[in-house]
Amino acid sequence: MNASPAERPLPVVDADSARFWAALRDRKLTVQRCGTCGRHVFYPRALCPNCHAELVDWVECSGRGTVYSYTVARRPAGPAFAADAPYVVALVDLDEGVRMLTNVVSTPLENVRIGARVVVRFTDVAEGITLPLFELAPDPLPTDSSAREGTA
Amino acid sequence: MRTAVIAGVADHPLRDGKLAPDGSVLAAQARVAAAALADAGIEWSDVDGLLSTGMWGVPGVGQLPTVTLSEYLGLQPRFTDSTNIGGSSFESHLASAVRAIERGDCDVALITYGSTQRSDRSRNLGGRAPVLTMQHETPYGLPTPVGGYALAAMRHMHEYGTTSEQLAEIAVATRAWAALNPAATRRELITVDDVLASPMISDPLHLLDSCLVTDGAGAVVVTSEEHARASGVTPVHVRGYGESQSHWTIAAMPDLTVPPSAASGRRALEMAGITVDDIDVVELYDSFTITVLLTLEALGFCGPGEGGDFVSGQRTAPGREFPMNTNGGGLSYAHPGMYGIFLLVEAVRQLRGECGPRQVAGARTALVNGTGGTLSSASTCVLSVA
Numbered sequence: 001m002n003a004s005p006a007e008r009p010l011p012v013v014d015a016d017s018a019r020f021w022a023a024l025r026d027r028k029l030t031v032q033r034c035g036t037c038g039r040h041v042f043y044p045r046a047l048c049p050n051c052h053a054e055l056v057d058w059v060e061c062s063g064r065g066t067v068y069s070y071t072v073a074r075r076p077a078g079p080a081f082a083a084d085a086p087y088v089v090a091l092v093d094l095d096e097g098v099r100m101l102t103n104v105v106s107t108p109l110e111n112v113r114i115g116a117r118v119v120v121r122f123t124d125v126a127e128g129i130t131l132p133l134f135e136l137a138p139d140p141l142p143t144d145s146s147a148r149e150g151t152a
Numbered sequence: 153m154r155t156a157v158i159a160g161v162a163d164h165p166l167r168d169g170k171l172a173p174d175g176s177v178l179a180a181q182a183r184v185a186a187a188a189l190a191d192a193g194i195e196w197s198d199v200d201g202l203l204s205t206g207m208w209g210v211p212g213v214g215q216l217p218t219v220t221l222s223e224y225l226g227l228q229p230r231f232t233d234s235t236n237i238g239g240s241s242f243e244s245h246l247a248s249a250v251r252a253i254e255r256g257d258c259d260v261a262l263i264t265y266g267s268t269q270r271s272d273r274s275r276n277l278g279g280r281a282p283v284l285t286m287q288h289e290t291p292y293g294l295p296t297p298v299g300g301y302a303l304a305a306m307r308h309m310h311e312y313g314t315t316s317e318q319l320a321e322i323a324v325a326t327r328a329w330a331a332l333n334p335a336a337t338r339r340e341l342i343t344v345d346d347v348l349a350s351p352m353i354s355d356p357l358h359l360l361d362s363c364l365v366t367d368g369a370g371a372v373v374v375t376s377e378e379h380a381r382a383s384g385v386t387p388v389h390v391r392g393y394g395e396s397q398s399h400w401t402i403a404a405m406p407d408l409t410v411p412p413s414a415a416s417g418r419r420a421l422e423m424a425g426i427t428v429d430d431i432d433v434v435e436l437y438d439s440f441t442i443t444v445l446l447t448l449e450a451l452g453f454c455g456p457g458e459g460g461d462f463v464s465g466q467r468t469a470p471g472r473e474f475p476m477n478t479n480g481g482g483l484s485y486a487h488p489g490m491y492g493i494f495l496l497v498e499a500v501r502q503l504r505g506e507c508g509p510r511q512v513a514g515a516r517t518a519l520v521n522g523t524g525g526t527l528s529s530a531s532t533c534v535l536s537v538a
Contacts, residue, residue, distance in 0.1 A: 009279065011287035043288040043401075069310070069408055071302035072355040073295050078278025081293040089294045091303055091403055101289045101403045114310040131291055 007080040010129050016044045019058060024130040027122045029061045031098055042098035063120035064137065065094040070104060070112050088112050092134055106136040156253035157387035158246075158535070159380040160192025160373035161497040166486055169270045169337045169366035177208040178224045180369035181266040185225065188371035193383035194260055201231040201258030201374075203245040206265055207489055221264065231258035237397065238524020239437055241265075242372070242493035243531035247393035249374040259375060263496075266369035267488035275365050275489075277353075289401050295354045298362055298440065300402040300526030302354035305442035307408040309356060311457065316356050318460035319441040320347035323360050323483055325469035326438060330480025332470055332510035337366055338484045361441040363481075368488030370497050388500050391426070391517075392534040394419025402526050409457075411443075413521050413530035414450035420519075420532035421452075428452050431534075432515040433502045434474070435495040437523035438481040447521055451532070475512040478502060492522035496533070503537045 013021050020043070023030040032041040036053035048055055070090035076082045088104045090112065104112050105121060117137040124130050162184045165172045171180050181204070189196060202218050202225075213220040218232040233248045235241055242263060249261035269275050277295035280286045294300065308314050324344055330336035342360065350359040380387040396415035399405045421427060428451060436451075438444045445459035453474075454462040468476040477483070479498040482491045499518040501507050517536040523529070 009282045009290045011291050012281075012283040013287070014284065017287060042403075043285060069303040069307040071294075071299050071306055071357075072352075073293060073299060074352045074354060075277055075295055075298075077290075077293040077295045077299070078276050080278070084293065087293065089292055089299055089303075091408075099403045101292050101294060101401070103292050114306065125291070 008125055009080060010126050016046065020044045021129065024122060024132060025128060029063050029120050029132050030058045031061055031094070031096060033057045033059045040096040040098045042100055059096070061094050061096050065092040065118055065134070067091070067104065067112065067114050067116045067118060068093045068099060069114055072109055090134070092118055100132070103133045104135065105133050111136060153254050155377040155389070156250040156374055157377045157380050157389050158372060158496070158500050159194060159375050159383060159385050159387060160188040160190070161500045162187030162191055162371050163335065163494060163497050164266070164369035165335065166337060166366060166368060169364060169486065171268060171271065171367045171369070174271060177206070177266045177268045178221065180268065180367070181221060181264040181371070182225055184266070184369045184371040185262055185264050188262070188373045191385070192373040192375070192380070193385055194373060194375065194379070198260045199227055199262050200229055201249060201252055201261030202227055202229040203233040203249055203261060203263045204265065205234050205236040205241045206267060208267065229258065231261065237529040237531070239439065239490040239492045240522030240524035240529050240531040241490060242496060243393070243520060243522040243533050244395055246372065246374065246390060246496060246533055247395065247531070250390045250393070253374060253376055259379065261374040263372040263374065263493065264369070265490060265493040267490070268367050269489050270365055270367045285401050289403065294402070297526050298354045298357055301440040301442050302357045303402060304408040304446060304527060305356050308442065308446065311409060312460065314445070314460040316348055316358070317344055318464055319361055319445060320344040321463045321466060322438070322441040322444050322468065323347045325463070325466050326477050326481045326483045328469045329478050329510055330484035333480050333485060336480035336485040337364055338480070357440055357442065363439050363483055363487035363491070366486040366488050368486045368494070370493035372493060372496050372500070386504050386537060388503050389536050389538065390533060391536050392420040392422070392424030393532065394423065395529070395531045397529040400525060400528050405527060409446060411446050411450050411523065411527040411530060413447050413523065413532060416530040416532040417451040417521065420534050424534040426517070426534065428519070431517055431519045432475070433478060433499065433512045433518045434476045435499045435518065435520045436477060437491060437495060437521060438477055438483050439487070439491070439523065441483070443523055443527070444477070446527065447523065451519070451521060470510060478507065478510050478512060492524070492531070495520045495522060499535050503535060
């Protein structure tokens with residue numbers, strides 16, 4: 001991702017998310033974990049969206065996950081991303097059970113597949129802002145059981 | 153309790169996707185409101201309800217759209233609704249207007265929408281401001297809104313083997329309907345190969361899988377059945393409606409292959425006391441071809457994963473077994489940012505038998521499904537003539 005820091009839309013850190021972004025600066029991907037129902041929660045928020053208990057606890061993630069879906073942006077998301085196109089935007093299911101939007105930055109782009117294993121790559125994009133991007137994991141692809149019909 | 157009906161509709165003429173004649177977004181809505189009232193045979197002085205929303209004038213006067221619009225139109229409504237759930241807002245406004253009229257909260261409700269986004273050159277694929285929940289998505293550069301729909305399409309292809317050719321069938325059939333509609337923006341026929349050869353925007357969605365970017369304005373007049381009959385118009389009944397929302401950030405969509413129209417459609421059909429087999433004509437929000445395919449499955453016109461087969465062989469084209477998006481849709485008629493009001497306009501015209509060469513013979517019952525955000529909200533209405 002080559003968009004200049006001045007152009008790229010950066011997360012506007014708030015009281016909900018400050019701890020998440022602070023941990024990323026320390027090369028840690030963290031999410032909340034509900035102390036009542038045990039569910040991991042992303043993005044950070046006040047109440048568990050599953051059981052509505054107050055969210056207090058944070059846990060560090062393994063940084064590993066699986067591509068749930070992806071697209072190759074041939075046209076950029078506005079001028080800030082023009083220099084990057086084409087690039088992969090993906091939904092990654094972390095092994096902890098939460099899904100996040102991110103970029104899979106491995107090349108060639110054609111190697112990105114649904115079901116591919118990915119691992120976090122901490123990427124500094126601006127002063128104080130580190131994004132949790134992902135790259136294809138070196139380990140082999142797992143058996144993909146997510147297709148609902150045959151072996152498609 | 154009295155019965156609320158649709159008494160009039162109108163859409164603004166366009167030339168090359170721009171308002172013709174040109175005007176501000178408020179002028180466009182004033183003109184279509186006047187046309188819809190004339191269509192209904194109802195006077196401005198009888199209007200006491202106003203429902204509208206949009207993306208115009210934000211930040212600024214557009215943040216209170218019904219207040220701004222009431223003043224511009226010289227109205228002092230006693231009932232207003234400016235609910236904004238994206239492109240499906242106007243199906244929700246219809247349900248809201250029906251309830252208001254049935255309760256006696258107002259007697260004549262005017263629903264309007266307008267946009268000058270093409271004349272303004274105000275659109276690109278940039279994401280929403282990276283604040284609050286969107287701080288976790290916008291920094292990753294998902295082209296918006298097409299990228300979210302592309303993620304859904306990719307997942308549907310993965311799970312069910314759906315193909316780009318099948319998605320293209322929808323664009324081709326919709327264009328064939330547009331060819332029959334003199335008001336449509338793009339009327340030249342296209343083929344599946346044309347769709348596949350058009351530029352890829354966000355894999356797997358091509359340019360011709362995507363809706364147009366046009367200006368536009370539409371209006372719907374809702375009143376009591378008694379008032380409509382006194383005005384001498386054919387009342388269109390609202391037999392059922394339903395609404396649902398599932399997410400705003402695309403990462404929070406529970407299943408990328410199942411939009412919230414699954415729930416809104418079920419509610420609308422239950423309220424109407426009918427099944428999909430009773431529907432004569434279907435108007436589905438078509439921001440992208442995948443939007444239509446997912447909605448067909450969610451509403452139960454076919455089973456999960458069967459959408460690709462369902463639309464194959466030009467099944468939804470003029471003269472075929474499943475008339476759908478008969479004005480040419482957002483893909484080929486017009487798409488001024490929020491398209492939902494035009495689904496209602498076309499459904500009403502079909503039910504009143506006014507559609508000339510694109511008229512669906514014997515259309516008595518229509519299903520309209522609006523989709524907002526990134527498959528985020530859905531609002532379904534079942535309309536019929538007696």
